[in-house]
Amino acid sequence: MAKIRDLSAQTSFLFTGDDFSVEQDDSVQSGYKGTPEQILKSVFGYDSFRPLQRTVIQNVLDGRDTLAVMPTGGGKSLCYQIPALLSEGLTVVISPLIALMQDQVTQLESFGIAAAFINSSLEWNEYTAVCDRIRRGQIKLLYVSPEGLATERIRDLLHSRNVKLSCITIDEAHCISEWGHDFRPDYMEIASVREEFKGATCLALTATATKQVQNDIVRNLRMENPAVLVTSFNRPNIFLDVRRKNNPPLQVIDFIRSHKGQTGIVYCFSRRQVDELHAVLCESGIKALKYHAGLSDEERSRNQAAFISDRADVIVATVAFGMGINKPDVRYVIHYDMPKSVEQYYQEIGRAGRDGSPAEALLLYSPADIRKIRWFFSENADGTKSEKLLQGMIKYAESHTCRRRQLLSYFGEFNTEATTDQCCDICSSGGGEEKDMTVCAQKFLSCVLRTGERFGTHYVIDVLMGSKASRIVENGHNEISTWGIGRTLDRQKWLELCDCLIEYGLLAKTEEHSVLYVTDAGKQALRSRTEIRLPVSFDENSPKKSTAVLRKAPKQIPDDDKEGKRIEAELRRWRRMAADELNVPPYVIFGDKTLLDIATKKPKSQQELKECYGIGDSKAEKFGYFIIRITKN
Structure with a gap:
């Protein structure tokens, strides 16, 4: 333990002041040098692109308007971050939530990238300081909300003499479509801003878009000859499970206890359900937090920060929670009630397993959920559209054939290779066959x-x-x-x-x-x-076979690798202290996947450290001394 305290003291010495954020000179908007592959490795520490990333990046660099539909966790952020670094000028990212902006900027700063956000959370002196840096060309990526972009103040800032707007990126672009699951009227104003900056490339990104939603995005953003790129909606690392409600609080408790030591999100339909389930979980000894619009801003922010900082195992929330969360190691998402649409469901389960390691999505379903959702249709201006979206969700929940195939077909993808005996509850139990x-x-x-x-x-x-x-x-x-x-x-x-x-x-x-x-x-x-x-999962004249399956667990250090186990444990303790010192979530230092790769490879120098997943030049320089002290000990 003395070694850890020694590292803590060193950490405090290193991370005082502004050392965590790399200072940029006045020429930052002139762009970085190198190829996308070189930036990917040297800045972000990744060896290769995920499907579609490289094509999207090249389109943006070539100045072609692009709509990219990629699954949550599929690496959409790199599609505009790398072109922003390689291009002259400023990239503006339109993002729907304050928490999402703050999280993205914090992570970019950890890579040594000059980024900022403008939203209502800034004090006046902070706002003016950000504006001054933009005017001096010291910011590469600026995050704003659609409401903020529409203001005269932000437009005037972007028209400043020394500001060159190279790209307008619209995150969560499905919000611009009335057929999207989270339509926001303010997104409709983005097109008028585009007219003022005709030289800027437009990149629209979303994880959930049917063909109809894709057409809406292209039309409403007035994209010119756009490339529409759709990667597979398949998230093979997420196990899909639907269970009939049978004492749902106990079902949730049993599931969480079977995932001891892992973090997860439980979504509920209403605030009342969040409060009730949260109380039950706490009474059962589960370290849980809650999140909904009925809580004060302070309590919501505190609970969200505690969850992403690994100070709680579970957060029970309404759908208001999650869009601003980039936590890569969420291992499961539970839906206590059926979502209103497949789009909403897909978006929410995508918050699990963003690091690519195995994760689970559990939906507890009852026909009563359908009646509850329909009751709210009376307050909806377009009940017909709502009913159509709901029918897609009902079909998924009540299906007795492969759920993954059902989910993919909803988005127009017919990927027969996506079905395996481990991909969903139906396939794993031998169901699906008539x-x-x-x-x-x-x-x-x-x-x-x-x-x-x-x-x-x-x-x-x-x-x-x-x-x-x-x-x-x-x-x-x-x-x-x-x-x-x-x-x-x-x-x-x-x-x-x-x-x-x-x-x-x-x-x-x-x-x-x-x-x-x-x-x-x-x-x-x-x-x-x-x-x-x-296609029932049981035989008429014989007992039902157990549906329990051995699902792939997240990667772990082998038990016989004692040195790897020691390194992993000390890295986790050091990462917690460093995160506390810097007031950032632990995954901003590095994620679990990086931690395990370091413990496996046991690098003895900074150069060897850069061969580990997610370690680029900036992080190797910032954290290498401490990591190597642990691995060489």
Whole structure:
């Protein structure tokens, strides 16, 4: 422990004042020298580009307007950061959230890049200092909100004599489309700003855009002969899991306990649910925080900062949380309720596994979620659009075929190679294959008919399982022929069978009260006694196989590598102290993937350190002394 205290003292000496942010000279807007590949390695410490990155970067360098649709965690930021460094002038990044701007600027400064943001969090003296640096050409990247960009003050600043605007980047570009899941009217004003800076290239970036949303983005931004580049929506490192709600607080607790030591986000539909679930988790001994619009600004900021600084395992939040979070090591995202659209769901699960290591997305689903969402449609000006978006989410949640394939097909991608036996709960449990379920299906359909097509799913299942509940007895349904004939299956299997019957059009529900009724196709199947094959995950005459699978865990140092284990532990302690000293999240120093690569390779010099993932020249110079002391010890 004495060694760590010694490192702490050294850290304090190194990180006083402004040492963390590299000072730039007055010629910073003239651009860096080298190729995109050289910048990628020397500045950011990465050896190769991810799919589509290099093409997008070249388009921007060539001055061509570009729309790039890339998954969350796919490296969209580098698509404008590298061209900004290689180009003359200033790149303006339009970003929707203050937290997102601050996080991006902090990370860029850690790489020695001159960046700044202008938003309402700045004091007047801070604002004027940023403006002076822009006018002197000392800033390469400027982050502003769409509302801020529309102000006369910001436009005048960008028209300053010594400012050359080389690129306008629109992050979260789906916000400009009314068909996007997070439409923001202020994004519509960006086109008018573009007209004032015709020489600036326009780059639009988003993780969630159907073909219709892509067309809206191009049209609303008035892009000229744009390149529209869409990479795969597949995030193979995220395991997709959907489970029926069955005591959801306990389901969440069990899941979190099975991921001990990992960080995660739990999304809830309402503030009340956030408060209630947060209280339950805390009572269960789970170190959890909460986040929603009902909290004070101070409490929200404090809880967000604690989460991204690894001072809590879990944050329970409404959808207001997450867009400003660039935390790479979130290992799971839980949806306590069904999202309103596939776009929203995809955006939120993308906050897990941004470092490329294995992660999980768990959706807890109940038909009651659908009714709750529809209740809010009455306050929506376009209920038809909302219903269409919701139907996509319902299809995903109730599907009995590969979820990854369902998700990708929603965005127009039909990637058969994306399906593996480890990609989702259905594939991992052996589901997806149609089985002969004729007898069970006939029992269920017959029970719906004999109870008069006047009840919901759980009531029908209770009759099948022989319940003597007072309501069933009062209705005389304990006397009908289908009472008690379904005891061979448990409730969860009947629920799964019911979902399949609905998906295959043999059964349906009324929209208002979710009452079950047999369709014409279902009645015909009963009359003709035809074989009914359904993609359930169980066999009709045998117990259901366990759905537990050994999913790939995040990379770890092998147990027999004692020296690697020591280095990892000391690096984690040093990273925590350095982050506290600098008042930044630990991942800004370096992420877990970098930490593990250092512990594996055990570099003995700064040159060897630069061969590790995520270590460029700037970080090697800033942190190399301390890291090498640990690895050489």
